[in-house]
Amino acid sequence: NAGVTQTPKFRVLKTGQSMTLLCAQDMNHEYMYWYRQDPGMGLRLIHYSVGEGTTAKGEVPDGYNVSRLKKQNFLLGLESAAPSQTSVYFCASSLGQIWNEQFFGPGTRLTVL
């Protein structure tokens, strides 16, 4: 099993450009999550999904959109990138119950100039 994979690993954008980050998991997990990690801030939840076709806002959802058209994929979109969105983005998945562990991807380092 590949676990949780993220594409791309690195990306540099100019302000105003758009992009989509792809997260894929092969563990048949119901829940998927997108986090961002900034220095001194820990991980903050952006959006999450409790199943195919569902999405919900997390702690810092502004400026991002997500879609979960297939159970194994969770996409994070930036419609108009801003320098404040420079961060490392982590995707995670879990079976869903609050006692289940989350499995994290390797991260995507995004720089917005």
Added chain:
Amino acid sequence: DAKTTQPNSMESNEEEPVHLPCNHSTISGTDYIHWYRQLPSQGPEYVIHGLTSNVNNRMASLAIAEDRKSSTLILHRATLRDAAVYYCILRDSPRSGGYQKVTFGIGTKLQVIP
């Protein structure tokens, strides 16, 4: 929402036990205590979790205070590979009309000295 408090950093000598503390004085009765760690340039990885009783697994032990207001992650013999940031988090069901807020905080950076 219940929050956790951890020391910013700790040091340990290699092959000695490490006790990483976490305070969660506002924990609710249904909050699970989870520990994750993050190695440099990697995503977080699960370490252990518990509700009320102490827990052991191949990676670590989790000691939970009787009043559940604090917990301690125990690494029995620290190795250089254990140098990481350790996060103590609380997980509960999604609030009505809200979201499943899982706050990782900044964690404890553990340095292991050879």
